[in-house]
Amino acid sequence: MFAHKLQPLLRWGITLRSTSPVGNAATSAAYALSLQNYLEFKSFSSLNKGVPLMNNIGGYPHGPAAFVFDIDGVLLHGREVLPSAIEAVNKLVDRRTGAWRYPVVFMTNGGGTTESKRAEQLSNFLGVRVRTDQVLLAHTPMKGLVHELGDHPVLISGKGDVSNVAKLYGFNKAVHTRQLGAAIPLATPFTKYDGDKSRMNGSNKSVREEGVSGGHPTEKTSSLTSQADLGTETSPFRAVLVMTDPDEWYRDLQLILDVVSGAGVPGRSIAEVPAGTAPVPVYYSAGDLVWANGFPTNRLGQGAFAEMVDHMYKLVHGQSLPYVKFYGKPHPEPYRMAERLLLEQARELNLIPQDHSLFKASDTEFKAVLEAMENSVHLSSKSCSSESSHDSTTIPPLPFSGIFAIGDNPSSDICGANNAGSPWVSILVHTGVFRGPGKNCSKHAAQVAVSNVFHAVEAALHRARNSRWHSMR
Structure with missing residues (x-):
């Protein structure tokens, strides 16, 4: 029974000791941050009643999770890295090799530099390798x-x-x-x-x-x-x-x-x-x-x-x-471009489910799908109240249990993800533009609202695990 009560703490990387953790400063800081994140998550969850959680959200049930991160207000404040960002990213990479375990795109309404330079900056800020083809800037479309x-x-x-x-x-x-x-x-x-x-x-x-x-x-x-x-x-x-x-x-x-x-x-x-x-x-x-x-x-x-x-x-x-x-969020073009990049990464990481039509696709067939996705990028803006999705007659369903779009701006990040259609899932964090009132935006309500990006990743991974579990029942 006691071990059962310890599981939530162990899941958050917290080791109980008879005294406070000792050793180098990095270990102590990591311990403190993990404990703080756990306590914040428990506190925020109790206050988050009424916010829609990820039930009955579309997607390929036993496909992988994919992530699309906004940058300013989610991972960074200017040149300052938010503490929750490092832990969030570390959940998505292999600790031994540093390689990504999930398809990930960084999509921002900022710009003013090349995609390659922004990727290099993010790599330095977050301590992981971010590739150029993982970055979508506002002017990329x-x-x-x-x-x-x-x-x-x-x-x-x-x-x-x-x-x-x-x-x-x-x-x-x-x-x-x-x-x-x-x-x-x-x-x-x-x-x-x-x-x-x-x-x-x-x-x-x-x-x-x-x-x-x-x-x-x-x-x-x-x-x-x-x-x-x-x-x-x-x-x-x-x-x-x-x-x-x-x-x-x-x-x-x-x-x-x-x-x-x-x-x-x-x-x-x-x-x-x-x-x-x-x-x-x-x-x-x-x-x-x-x-x-x-x-x-x-x-x-x-x-x-x-x-x-x-x-x-x-x-x-x-x-x-x-x-x-x-262009930019919440308009369709960056979302369609992100889907193409995520699909390429899923194939590279061998994450496409075996029962999906793309699992056995040849390189030529897969390239044809990518080209169709590229051609589907809309050249006309749509209002925030309209939906935008692929033509299912030419492009197969995306093989993701969810594409989790994590942002801080309801009118761009959340509105755009909501309009992008299945399997996109909008997650609002409270570290940027949105400052209330309430835990969620009334005009552009996110499907999930949490306090920071680490909690967002935790919620997304939890939903992906549940999706796979229910698909096997």
């Missing part, structure tokens, strides 16, 4: 625009290394807003550019003013972009790509409005645009209104910037932007 826009001028916006990211994706004529602004500085009179000493001294004139004619980019000014004919009437910008949160909202707001208003030519008024000219679409990599870092309250995100652009366009022109599309 924008690769799908390359076939249409790769050889045309596009204006890109966002902090970080998005210029390099755009080139690596295949946007061969991408111009960043800071490049365009430096080329036509009168367009953004309150922004300082490198080498523009006159504005630092309070002068009303820019040192490059003589290179601007009527506000339009000339060959002299546009040479700063290394593409002398971009953003002109002969070579207008075909699209605006906001690849991550801008680092200079005023500059980017003004230039995006200029490019859209002038149908690809900044400085050209709407009245001057020839009839029949195609409008310039604006693509956003994500629509999060707020996000969480180490600051006590949530910070405005790319969605707030998008609202500002649309509102200002309406105030100036009396109408909405001609065409706007959002």
Whole structure:
């Protein structure tokens, strides 16, 4: 009987001793964290009554569990690793080899770097090897625009290394807003550019003013972009790509409005645009209104910037932007891409159940399924109230007992997982954007709500074990 009572503690890696654990600091810290997690889980479970647990959730009953982690607010706060993140990840890797035991994808509405660099950062933060093909950034789905826009001028916006990211994706004529602004500085009179000493001294004139004619980019000014004919009437910008949160909202707001208003030519008024000219679409990599870092309250995100652009366009022109599309969570594209990556990992780890149609699939047949999944990635946004799932006539059911999407933002992480359909399972944690009231969000309720990512992984593994047990009865 006493041994039975010890089982919950042993399951959480806690060893009872007559005195407090001694030895090195790491051992003591691990002991304390395990005990803390167990006590928190027991306490939170008792308060979590009424939150739907994972009963009758679809999926392939005796298939493996798969995991999709949000990053900011779930695993990290800025560059600080949340304590529960290390223990959560350790549950999913082989302690001897460090290899993953389950298919895992890290899917974030952040970006501004390459997938390979983000994988390297996560590896260093979490102490496990994260591969490039396990990372989906907010702008990763924008690769799908390359076939249409790769050889045309596009204006890109966002902090970080998005210029390099755009080139690596295949946007061969991408111009960043800071490049365009430096080329036509009168367009953004309150922004300082490198080498523009006159504005630092309070002068009303820019040192490059003589290179601007009527506000339009000339060959002299546009040479700063290394593409002398971009953003002109002969070579207008075909699209605006906001690849991550801008680092200079005023500059980017003004230039995006200029490019859209002038149908690809900044400085050209709407009245001057020839009839029949195609409008310039604006693509956003994500629509999060707020996000969480180490600051006590949530910070405005790319969605707030998008609202500002649309509102200002309406105030100036009396109408909405001609065409706007959002990628990122909760929209379908990243979820469909994640499914493809998870399926590849399941095959690599030999986790596809023997009675599943893909178990005996040849490499050619398996590749055909992956290609069908790639083609199924939607090119049109759906609202948060609509569902998005694969065409079952061409793609077999996914071989997972559950794809457990762990996130902190109900309007993106939870809404997106709920809409993705079976076998996706939404799990809300309380370490990021969501701060109540209550244990779950009333508008976008998660299927499971727990305090942190370690408890989320525990709940998911428990559900997967139960699913296999019931399938054998």
